[in-house]
Amino acid sequence: MSLEVVNPFDLSPIGSVPVASWEEVDAYLAEAHALYRNRDGWMKPHQRAKILHRAMEIMEQRKDHLAHQIANEGGKPLVDAKVEVDRAINGVELCIHEMGALKGTEIPMGLTAAGDGRFGWTSREPIGVVVAVSAFNHPLNLIVHQVAPAVATGCPVIVKPSGDTPLSCFEFISILHEAGLPEGWARAVSPPRDVSEKLVTDPRAAFFSFIGSAAVGWSLKSKLAPGTRCALEHGGVAPVIVDPSADMDKTVASLTKGGFYHSGQVCVSVQRVFAHSSIVGELSSKLAAAANALKVGNAIDGDVECGPLIRPREVDRVAEWVEEARAGGAEVLCGGEKLSDTTYAPTVLLNPSPDATISKNEVFGPVVCVYSYDDVNHAIAQANSLDVAFQAAVFTNDLASAMNSYRNLDASAVMVNDHSAFRVDWMPFAGLKHSGHGVGGIPYTMHEMTIEKMIVINS
Known part of the structure; x- marks a missing residue:
């Protein structure tokens, strides 16, 4: 039995992966558990580093193929898919570099008489079997973020990719094997939902890495076996504050990229823009003009800037949310319509109701909402009113304004004069409230995939 993979633009078959049974x-x-329990058989750090170096070389040789595959299965425009491949290769390199930073510390023992004559220090060792479940929107780089740290730290890993985009995941695991990693140390599987849940909740799993919807992630966390640690990365409804001192043209260009990159299918995509009433008209009209100029189409075509949504039903959902907002008084400045069963026009809404679904929930589509404000503290209060919080942004040339937004926005990171979707792979990346649990970013993931073990010697 196999799972067929299609291009999300024209729904044409492009490949398949095997469907794994529970027995497999x-x-x-x-x-994987036996490999971890056999401490004498653990790979040495230099062996793991050599494998990761070789994997990088293979990925470099196949960059064009990997980028086309990302665009073909995930609908990410080819120009952005090429950037994803570069990031994935750099991510593997970062894992190698961070291996040298995984170290313990000396613990002073003589601070009380009870500790006299003793020496103590810690070292780090792998936590155990890692089980990862991933999302569709970055089908190679997300896998690298979940799998390469496990390899680097010496943890056996089993990864389940999104059923929409499994090809890049299976290929990365194959590349690791080609680079010299024994197969048992990294496996890709695509089982049915019930088997996936058994995998995640099995007591042999020491660490669970999840990227996907909050409903699924929190549900699975509640079912984990006692002792299994986890990291959850969900979505937000990213707020952006724009004050009157902001550079208008630079702000519009940044918001266009942050809002419509991958057709808005990014967990920290710009969604709610709060603009001061003195500039809201100019900002919203310029943003609408920029969005209206974006080319929508098949992501494998080199000049396409917005690809399809991952499934036709997502197009229908976005259309329903926009129509609800329109009926509630929002002004549709551009877009606001399905272009086909698989694509939705880049859309800018002005002043949708705060109670509209699209004001409260992650749209994960090509829609940016602009709201007018007079008092920035009221805008920040509205930005903070949801049960999700991830990354946020403020556009301003006023330092006091920047610091006020930084201090008061509910967010794990606040970008100043940059969009909320900015990220480099070595920075902390963490959802707050319902948006996640734990901290992502390759160095932080590697830290969470190890334990700090202590030795005390009585001399």
Whole structure:
């Protein structure tokens, strides 16, 4: 039995991966657990680094193929898919570099008489079997963020990619094997939902890495076996504050990229823009003009800037949310319509109701909402009113304004004069409230995939 993968623009078949049964998954878990329990068989750091170096070389040789595959299965425009491949290669390199930073510390023992004559220090060792479940929107780089840190730290890993975009994941695992990693140390599987849940909640899983919807992530966390640690990365409804001192043209260009990159299918995509009433008309009209100029089409075409949504039903959902907002008084400045069963026009809404679905929930589509404000503290209060919080942004040339937004926005990161979707792979990346649990970013993930173990010697 196999899972067919289609291009999300024209729904044409482009490949398939095998559907794993519980018997196969159970065997992989047993093998991974046995590898971890056999401490004498752990790969040395220099062996793991050599494998990752070789994997980088293979990825460099196949950059064009990998980028086309990302665009073909995930609908990310080719120009952005090429950037994703570069980031994925750099991510593997970052894992190698961070291996040298995984170290312990000396713990002073003589601070009380009870500690006299003793020496203590810590070291880091792998936590155990890592089980990862991933999302569709960055089908190679997300896998690198979940799998390469496990390899670097010496953890056996089993990864389940999104059923929409499994090809890049299976290929990365294959590249690791080609680079010299024994197969049991990294497996890709695509089982049915019930088997996936058994995999995640199995007591042999020491660490669970999840990227996807909050409903699924929090549900799975509640079912984890006692002792299993986890990191959850969900979505937000990213707020942006724009004050009158902001550079208008630079702000519009940044918001256009942050809002419509990958057709808004990014967990920190610009969604709610709060602009001062003195500039809201100019900002919203210029943003609408920029959005209206974006070319929508098949992501594998080199000049396409906005690809399809991942499934036709997502197009229908976005259309329903926009129509609800329109009926509630929002002004549709551009877009606001399905272009086909698989694409939706880049859309800018002006002043939708704060109670509209699109004002409260992650749209994960090519829609940016602009709201007018007079008192920035009221705008920040509205930005903070939701049960999600991830990254945010403020556009201003006033230092006091920047610091006020930084201090008061509910966010794990606040970008100043940059859009909310900015990220480099070595920075902390963490959802707050319902948006996640734990901290992502390759160095932080590697830290969470290890334990700090202490030795005390009585001399």
